[in-house]
Amino acid sequence: MGEPLLQAQSLVKRYNGRAVVDGVSLRVEASEIVGLLGRNGAGKTTSFRMVIG
Structure with a gap:
């Protein structure tokens, strides 16, 4: 296996201090x-929006 096309690790998104x-x-x-x-x-x-920016 070579380099991944896309890789994201341990993504976190918070709204008003609450992890969603x-x-x-x-x-x-x-x-x-x-x-x-x-x-x-x-x-x-x-999650998808975080990955694609």
Whole structure:
């Protein structure tokens, strides 16, 4: 395995001092297809937005 196409480690997002996303890590290799699954309000969109900037 070479260098990952995308890597993020231990992401944390806080709103008003409350951690809404805590400890999310992601590693994507070239040619991989990735999806985020979870309940409403689980932090999928917030996590994705943190990764893409």
